[in-house]
Amino acid sequence: MASFNKVILMGNLTRDPELRYTPKGTAIAKIGLAVNRTWRNEAGETKEEVTFVDVDVFGRTAENVGQYMRKGRPIMVEGRLKLDTWDDKQTGQKRSRLGVIAETVQFLGSPAGGGEGGGAPAAPRAARPAPTHSPAPSAAAPEPLEGDVPPESDDVPF
16 A cells, blocks of 8 residues: 655644654754644634644754744745654553654745845855866867857855
């Protein structure tokens, strides 16, 4: 029997990420996501429904989420559903929770915190290494024809 388990959610963090590590050193970030749905009823009134989803993020992505994301920031998560079941220690009843295991996470909004929820620092940009040598001109290089675009220079300022 065929099966498919994929979920894509976009919403805002309900709390700051909880970043922890397993004994083997794998990072795990637990985040809460609020996903809003807005619609109009028959009377023309605007209604809103909020769904709260618990998401687990693993590995390097979890470390990035823990470092750069804060409560209120918008985020998109792509992952799979997972049902957790356990026995409640106080009542002895079976309990269950449906959550999401993130496979990819995309940060939304402005990175410098200028948008809603702000406050998260921007990710540092990696410096581009300077060229160590310039290529020697080829003796067999053809002359450019009229209308040809000249080749890009390595001295691009960014």
